[in-house]
Amino acid sequence: MKLVMLGTGPFAVPTLQALAGGPHEVALVVSRPFKGRKKALRPPMHTAAEELGIELWTPESVNLPESIVRLESLEADLLVVCDYGEILKPAALGATRLGGVNLHGSLLPKYRGAAPVQWAVWNGDTVTGNTVIQMTAGLDAGPCLAQQRVDIDPDETAGELEERLALLGAEAVVDVVEKLTAGTAETVEQEHTAASKAPRLAKQDGLVDWSLPALQIKNRVRALSPWPRTFSFWHIEGREPVRVVIDRVQVDQSGEPEASAPGAAPGVVVEQSGKLLVQTGEGLLEVLTLQPAGKRVMQAAEFLRGYSGGRFASE
Missing domain, CATH: 3.10.25.10 (Formyl transferase, C-terminal domain)
Structure with missing residues (x-):
């Protein structure tokens, strides 16, 4: 399959590395713009894309008409989204043959939003996980393609937990992509009434x-x-x-x-x-x-x- 990866933060890097090392083509990495001058502060996905020799594109918004045109011109099969930083509108999701999948660091529908790992630790949860969803217009509301459960150590920080989840999540994404390729992927609708929000902390x-x-x-x-x-x-x-x-x-x-x-x-x-x-x-x-x-x-x-x-x- 021909893939386009959208990601900005560190949570997305293991997924990009896993996909780049597999049988599918990662045609483009789309990431949020960086306007600073210090190289050490660049988004991790910028550095990861360059190290892997994959073209990096940083549009102001992936939802702009000109951005949609570029995505469509790639004739890609699937968008893979993780820790990107912008909600994709239907037009962007429709720019590839199979739409988009998203890796999210919680057991959806729990903790929909930008900071699921932080809120799990904040609330003293003992279990969390990853969910790969088929993306829809709703925030983290699409049907589930895969889930992984992990225990949270009582002394583990959000940063340490996120690193673990990122590595595990990459495996789940690779598995989902293989099933989509083979036509064997199955979806499970989320229990929307059980949803909780995980807004970014300040x-x-x-x-x-x-x-x-x-x-x-x-x-x-x-x-x-x-x-x-x-x-x-x-x-x-x-x-x-x-x-x-x-x-x-x-x-x-x-x-x-x-x-x-x-x-x-x-x-x-x-x-x-x-x-x-x-x-x-x-x-x-x-x-x-x-x-x-x-x-x-x-x-x-x-x-x-x-x-x-x-x-x-x-x-």
Whole structure:
């Protein structure tokens, strides 16, 4: 088959590499434009396409009439879409013989939207997966062609989970393409009434609310790593608050959470004997590594030597 791959972010790279190494022709890679100057910040798919020697095209929109004309001129069989960054309209999907398939990092219909992996971790889910769908006009609403289920490690960050799902998902896409080639692909309609949304998270979502339970805060730290990160403000009397990125944490298991620090307000550091233990709305959270503004990431003990006598607050 003659394929056109649409992708921009890192989640799409393993799929492109797998397809390029297979029997089918990847005629073109379509990616979102990059207007920066730093090569290190280029979208991963730009670099991957160049390394594989595949033509890269970065239109302002794949849905523009002139873009549709170019897609149609390729006379391709299938669009393969993953982590692209633009919703394809019916005209774009109709530019190839078999339309488009999309690799999505959740067990659809759960977590339709731009950040399915982050929301799975944010909500403390223990299982997630990938879905390959036949694309339709609705957002992540097309019938399923394949699904994969994976367990989420309780300490796994969204970035680590996404890397695993990307590698597994590439295998699912290759399998779907083979079945479409052979005419043996089968679809299963999604249970649309069970759909949930996974909108893109913003930097401000990383502000820690210390009144939440320790486990919930931990899940948010995991979900927002590597971007946009969680943060709080370290207050020492008589000094300006310091913005601090919360890097790695764990729920303290040394005692009963509800009796961890009777009367202590959320954000208060209740022990500083080598550990940075913070009172939350339910239980203690141990901050393992953190990064004060303008400084490097450091261990909690090192931080406490330079910033002793403080507490966390949300502003």
